[in-house]
Amino acid sequence: MAGTGTAGRKYSERESRMIRRIRSIYEFISIPFVAVFLLYNRRIDPGYGLTFRKKLRLVFRMYRNTRRIETGTSYRAHVAMAAKILEIAPAVEGAIVECGAWKGGTSANLSLVADLTGRTLIVYDSFEGLPPPTEGDRWAHGLATGAFRGELEVVRDNITKGGVIEICDLRKGWFSDSLPSHEEPIVACYFDVDYQQSLHECVLHLWPHLTKSGYMFIDEYTRLDYCGLFFSERWWRDYFDRPPPGLMGAGTGVAVGHFFLGPQRDQAPIQAPNSAAYTRKDFYGAWDFFPDEEPSVRPGGGAGGATGPDGWTPTSVSIAEKAARKRARNAAKRAKDKGSE
């Protein structure tokens, strides 16, 4: 199909084919780079005994699964999730949860990570495709009802072929019926559920089960208004009485070696979003500086504190924290020098 550039210039069939080819060559040749840049990481828990060979094999299997099973997400997103899950110590109890499986392409890959880390993968889906729209849900449409239908047996087969079915628990039903009875602690969950109503249900029912530094990933990160849930002060105050956690990768996804400047509408066809976005249970994503108010209003334990009274962890190191670390290092050095005198 011929594409259209931002300025409206048509891409010929030939040009579009060439672009698709370049993209798929890039995906293939970048496998070792994805393995190095995403998984050469000392935060990966040594308890998992992952050699570089095993990491490369994992990345290759993930790539191959996304070629063999029709899927809406890229292997880069799956490797990014694997990287974060592998940082979680084996002693932290918790399952990996996926909401929205379609044909099970992502499920197969998440089952590989679950197997490596000794965890269970729980997959929630209607296995009947998208639900009818709820009024007010701006991303839902009646014409899409039943789209992305992947029957439970198809998903099971695909996981069996590309992943590890023995550690998977497939739970069928609409999220509004199935998620409220979820019980297990969760170290990481992934939502690829398209609709606002579906995302609302996933976050509402599963957030309480996330472990202290547990991860919540989403697929629809190119929709800024959808990402807005993670920055909505009203939503988080009303449902959880806390500030919003924010979202890493809102708009363009976390950086996994893909080329995508956004927005998705009218993007240059050679670019494509191939990533995921995520937040963590202890993140803090509120703007709390209002200098014109007397006194300035700040919700407790905000991003400025290393770990505030409410337990938030800032996503980058503040000047105050850097200075405190330096003072601690200098004090330790002085104590060591004194001891050796």
Ligand SMILES: C[S@@+](CC[C@H](N)C(=O)[O-])C[C@H]1O[C@@H](n2cnc3c(N)ncnc32)[C@H](O)[C@@H]1O
């Ligand atoms: C875009 S597909 C997921 C694609 C999949 N992650 C992949 O990698 O190929 C969206 C999925 O969400 C499911 N879904 C969306 N809303 C749902 C709801 N409220 N209850 C149950 N399943 C739902 C659909 O059945 C569908 O399988």
